[in-house]
Amino acid sequence: MIDAFLDLASATTLFNVLWATLAGIVIGALPGLTATMGLALMTSLTYAMAGQQAILVLICLYIGSIYGGSRSAILLNIPGTPANAATALDGHPMAQAGMGHRALGLATVASLTGGLIGGVALALIAPLLAELALGFGSTEYFLLGIVGIVVAGRMTAADDPLKGWIAGFLGLAIATVGQETMHAYPRFSYGNLDLTAGIALIPAMVGAFGISELLMSLGSGKARMVDAPMQATPLLSNFRDMIRRKVTVIRSSFIGIAIGVIPGVGEDVAAWISYGAARRASKTPDEFTKGSDDGLIAAETANSAALPSAIIPALTLAVPGSAPAAVLLAAMFIHNVRPGPMIMIENPDFVAAVCWMVIFGTIVMAVMGLALSRPLLLVLKVPREFLTPVIFCLCLLGPYALTQRIFDIYVVLAFGLLGLAMRLMRYPMAPLILGIILGGMVDQNLRRMLQLIDRDPTQVFTRPIALVLVAVCLAAIFAGVRRRPRNVQVKRQQARNQ
Amino acid sequence: MISRMIMAALALTVSAGVAMADWKPEKPVTVIVPYPPGGVTDLAVRAVAADLEPVLGQKVVVVNQPGANGSVGTQAVLDAPKDGYTWLSGGVRDIGTYKIMGMIDTTFDDWHPFIIASMSSVLSVNPGTEIATVEDFIARVKSDGDKLLIATAGPNSSGGQGLAAIATAADIDPKQIVYDGGNPAILATVSGEAQATTQLALEQAEMIRAGRLTPLAAIGTTEIKLGDLSIPPITAQLPNLPPAENFVGIYLPDGVPQEVLDTLEAVWTETLSGSKGLQQLCTSRGCGVKPVAGDEAMKSANPAIAAAAWGLYDRGDAKMSPEEMGIARP
Amino acid sequence: MVSELSGRRLHVADLATGSVLILLGAAMFVASLAMPTYADRGTVLTAPAIFPGFIAIILFALGALLTARTLRQPAPHPTGDGLAWRPVLTGLALMTIAIVLVGHIDFQLLIAGFCVAFAAFFVSWRGARAEIIRKAGAMAIVILVVAVLIPMTFQHVFLIRLP
Numbered sequence: 001m002i003d004a005f006l007d008l009a010s011a012t013t014l015f016n017v018l019w020a021t022l023a024g025i026v027i028g029a030l031p032g033l034t035a036t037m038g039l040a041l042m043t044s045l046t047y048a049m050a051g052q053q054a055i056l057v058l059i060c061l062y063i064g065s066i067y068g069g070s071r072s073a074i075l076l077n078i079p080g081t082p083a084n085a086a087t088a089l090d091g092h093p094m095a096q097a098g099m100g101h102r103a104l105g106l107a108t109v110a111s112l113t114g115g116l117i118g119g120v121a122l123a124l125i126a127p128l129l130a131e132l133a134l135g136f137g138s139t140e141y142f143l144l145g146i147v148g149i150v151v152a153g154r155m156t157a158a159d160d161p162l163k164g165w166i167a168g169f170l171g172l173a174i175a176t177v178g179q180e181t182m183h184a185y186p187r188f189s190y191g192n193l194d195l196t197a198g199i200a201l202i203p204a205m206v207g208a209f210g211i212s213e214l215l216m217s218l219g220s221g222k223a224r225m226v227d228a229p230m231q232a233t234p235l236l237s238n239f240r241d242m243i244r245r246k247v248t249v250i251r252s253s254f255i256g257i258a259i260g261v262i263p264g265v266g267e268d269v270a271a272w273i274s275y276g277a278a279r280r281a282s283k284t285p286d287e288f289t290k291g292s293d294d295g296l297i298a299a300e301t302a303n304s305a306a307l308p309s310a311i312i313p314a315l316t317l318a319v320p321g322s323a324p325a326a327v328l329l330a331a332m333f334i335h336n337v338r339p340g341p342m343i344m345i346e347n348p349d350f351v352a353a354v355c356w357m358v359i360f361g362t363i364v365m366a367v368m369g370l371a372l373s374r375p376l377l378l379v380l381k382v383p384r385e386f387l388t389p390v391i392f393c394l395c396l397l398g399p400y401a402l403t404q405r406i407f408d409i410y411v412v413l414a415f416g417l418l419g420l421a422m423r424l425m426r427y428p429m430a431p432l433i434l435g436i437i438l439g440g441m442v443d444q445n446l447r448r449m450l451q452l453i454d455r456d457p458t459q460v461f462t463r464p465i466a467l468v469l470v471a472v473c474l475a476a477i478f479a480g481v482r483r484r485p486r487n488v489q490v491k492r493q494q495a496r497n498q
Numbered sequence: 499m500i501s502r503m504i505m506a507a508l509a510l511t512v513s514a515g516v517a518m519a520d521w522k523p524e525k526p527v528t529v530i531v532p533y534p535p536g537g538v539t540d541l542a543v544r545a546v547a548a549d550l551e552p553v554l555g556q557k558v559v560v561v562n563q564p565g566a567n568g569s570v571g572t573q574a575v576l577d578a579p580k581d582g583y584t585w586l587s588g589g590v591r592d593i594g595t596y597k598i599m600g601m602i603d604t605t606f607d608d609w610h611p612f613i614i615a616s617m618s619s620v621l622s623v624n625p626g627t628e629i630a631t632v633e634d635f636i637a638r639v640k641s642d643g644d645k646l647l648i649a650t651a652g653p654n655s656s657g658g659q660g661l662a663a664i665a666t667a668a669d670i671d672p673k674q675i676v677y678d679g680g681n682p683a684i685l686a687t688v689s690g691e692a693q694a695t696t697q698l699a700l701e702q703a704e705m706i707r708a709g710r711l712t713p714l715a716a717i718g719t720t721e722i723k724l725g726d727l728s729i730p731p732i733t734a735q736l737p738n739l740p741p742a743e744n745f746v747g748i749y750l751p752d753g754v755p756q757e758v759l760d761t762l763e764a765v766w767t768e769t770l771s772g773s774k775g776l777q778q779l780c781t782s783r784g785c786g787v788k789p790v791a792g793d794e795a796m797k798s799a800n801p802a803i804a805a806a807a808w809g810l811y812d813r814g815d816a817k818m819s820p821e822e823m824g825i826a827r828p
Numbered sequence: 829m830v831s832e833l834s835g836r837r838l839h840v841a842d843l844a845t846g847s848v849l850i851l852l853g854a855a856m857f858v859a860s861l862a863m864p865t866y867a868d869r870g871t872v873l874t875a876p877a878i879f880p881g882f883i884a885i886i887l888f889a890l891g892a893l894l895t896a897r898t899l900r901q902p903a904p905h906p907t908g909d910g911l912a913w914r915p916v917l918t919g920l921a922l923m924t925i926a927i928v929l930v931g932h933i934d935f936q937l938l939i940a941g942f943c944v945a946f947a948a949f950f951v952s953w954r955g956a957r958a959e960i961i962r963k964a965g966a967m968a969i970v971i972l973v974v975a976v977l978i979p980m981t982f983q984h985v986f987l988i989r990l991p
Contacts, residue, residue: 169886
């Protein structure tokens with residue numbers, strides 16, 4: 001471990017960490033430019049670098065972009081990457097209340113803590129965790145997807161979970177469009193090649209969050225993003241606030257690590273599950289989605305802790321834990337590192353080096369993030385009428401940049417309209433996006449699960465993880481049903497009194 | 499077709515004497531990988547792109563444009579300006595069968611292939627099954643039926659086609675279980691959810707080396723070397739196996755300037771043969787470096803395409819007969 | 829600035845969405861029944877229709893729940909909350925025109941045109957001469973940023989071809 005540190009500590013390393021992390025923050029903060037796209041691009045640009053430095057650049061870029069996404073989520077209510085959708089729920093209301101500086105700072109210290117805990121987990125228990133992840137079969141994946149939708153629907157629309165679930169299952173329905181992978185049958189495509197390819201996640205997300213946000217805010221004239229006077233918050237108080245919520249931090253880190261290590265399920269799902277758990281445990285659940293410290297910390301700690309954890313299966317099983325980790329895996333092969341079950345025996349130094357890379361990147365990310373907070377806050381002071389064209393331009397170019405398809409630009413517009421209608425009728429946007437993310441996973445694993453049950457019916461009762469997931473799912477649904485009528489009644493009453 | 503072959507032959511003779519590249523790209527070249535990042539095509543293309551950059555004197559940017567089994571990215575290259583700056587990548591079997599699958603209207607004759615490597619599948623089992631030979635495997639498929647699940651990434655993936663080839667040659671009806679990619683299929687075999695897999699050697703390499711999968715045979719006519727380990731070909735047991743290998747390559751659409759094709763053909767074999775990244779990828783993970791362009795590439799690709807096309811047709815997945823496209827039954 | 833619907837408008841909107849979801853669920857279910865099952869490949873349990881069928885049933889149930897719940901509540905009296913629809917529709921029209929034109933004319937020109945049109949509709953050009961000049965200056969900077977700076981960054985730093 002120490003050898004690996006000495007090996008890595010050099011001026012070149014410092015320089016690469018600095019620029020790569022900064023580039024990551026910028027890419028993450030721009031709506032539509034995601035960690036996956038940034039990594040795929042940077043892989044092309046780092047062919048010529050020495051292997052270890054190239055991997056370092058990519059890991060720092062990955063860390064920077066997942067963190068950078070929280071900047072636009074807090075300031076603009078447009079999550080920069082899918083992993084930051086839960087961050088926007090509490091971060092943006094905080095910024096609107098004039099506490100933008102505090103929200104940015106709190107998200108930064110939460111990401112720092114989550115990233116470091118995740119990095120340590122990577123160092124200590126990587127191979128063990130990867131083995132445990134093998135226990136996740138088709139049944140568990142299917143249930144995890146359903147739990148994700150139910151929890152997100154419940155948490156984003158607490159006073160009316162029915163609307164959250166409608167949004168979530170609408171997302172799953174949208175994910176059915178296009179060619180399914182088992183028989184290559186094009187569902188709901190009507191011979192159209194673009195539909196056969198399905199609705200891509202990123203343009204849908206940018207449209208639903210970004211374009212609909214722009215449309216809702218039009219006509220507010222000179223209004224700024226935030227009218228309340230802005231308060232500066234010293235860094236120390238951020239740390240104090242976080243330590244006061246240490247239980248949330250620890251819980252979220254563990255959830256982040258646990259979800260991140262599951263192959264194919266990444267930072268986005270981790271943030272949601274952690275957000276749901278924090279709300280369930282909170283003494284003041286009503287503060288959530290209105291600017292809760294716990295909510296913001298839960299989301300940002302979990303997505304940062306999930307990141308190193310998503311690298312674990314990539315390193316030890318050669319199976320990526322998330323979409324960006326898939327690109328990272330490809331880059332490792334290109335630079336002659338051979339991840340897989342043999343890596344701990346053949347190349348333990350590399351695993352140690354990766355841990356240091358994660359730790360370097362996380363620290364530099366926090367330092368840069370804090371330094372950038374004040375300049376970024378200026379965005380909130382720009383009148384909307386000037387900000388709108390800029391964001392619109394980014395919303396068009398970002399999703400296009402990913403695949404360079406014109407069809408994706410139409411998807412942005414269509415989801416902007418859908419998002420506007422849903423917002424007007426008080427539907428949360430995030431479960432819709434989560435539904436699109438999880439659709440493929442739920443679909444395939446549902447059908448595989450049926451096949452496996454058909455082959456061996458007893459396995460329904462012999463899978464402990466599956467039974468826990470079923471219990472969580474039922475709890476989330478029925479806790480909601482009991483509470484709903486009263487809340488609705490109160491809301492109607494208020495509506496009538498207005 | 500014949501005129502194209504003559505043209506290609508002419509191009510070869512003309513360009514043979516030219517050592518340096520004539521075509522000097524003025525802006526970055528884009529290679530479209532019509533699959534998600536991290537897959538076989540992505541790996542091979544990125545390794546080659548790194549070595550083409552110094553030769554062409556420009557960046558070679560790899561863009562992943564996944565969707566509909568690669569047909570979206572393929573259509574995008576067909577729609578792009580034919581100026582030589584947009585290249586396609588992928589497997590020859592896939593490009594050769596889009597039309598008979600009713601996906602997009604293109605045949606392999608519409609492309610100028612530049613082949614990078616040959617990819618073969620391996621029949622492997624979970625060590626817990628205690629299957630040790632191909633004969634054991636065939637016997638177990640016959641006796642166990644539904645209890646023996648074989649994980650692949652879909653009927654049209656390399657794994658699915660490899661399994662279909664075994665099924666035809668051994669006259670068995672193996673039970674396939676489909677995963678959303680090569681890696682998840684292999685992981686399911688390692689964890690015991692499925693009992694065997696027929697995915698690419700490249701995807702299985704690390705699990706085989708770690709002893710988490712037991713390789714029974716290479717699905718093809720030649721042995722596969724994974725470092726020190728050599729996996730014998732399945733044709734020892736099943737001599738009448740239809741061709742099952744696939745080739746990964748880069749393809750330029752008809753209509754690009756001749757000088758682009760000439761330049762690439764002139765530098766292709768030499769650049770790729772000297773590519774350390776590709777060499778490393780193939781020796782450690784069981785693919786064969788096969789840097790061929792033009793006519794020779796066509797000659798390698800055609801039997802693979804014919805086998806794939808007729809396989810699809812015989813299983814009832816094709817929308818038209820390969821005969822209508824001029825592909826004779828092998 | 830538009831605000832979320834409330835009172836009677838929300839009541840009507842909920843009824844409408846409920847019915848739309850019921851119809852959508854039913855339509856999806858019928859469409860799923862028409863899909864091939866691929867039973868000849870060994871089992872019907874991998875049929876492509878299983879997942880959309882499952883989602884269709886849930887959407888149908890959720891729509892029915894929403895409709896039933898809304899019907900149980902008395903309809904609130906109409907309130908005179910005027911929504912600011914004009915700017916939203918104008919903005920929507922501008923965005924639609926811009927998006928439809930992407931790929932047909934030069935991207936930088938298009939986005940500059942969008943900014944000018946946007947400024948003409950949404951920026952108030954009344955007031956003192958000095959203030960108008962200030963606003964025009966600010967808009968010029970915005971146009972510079974979106975039509976030159978951002979596209980250049982994408983093209984030369986991220987190596988992306990503009991539409």
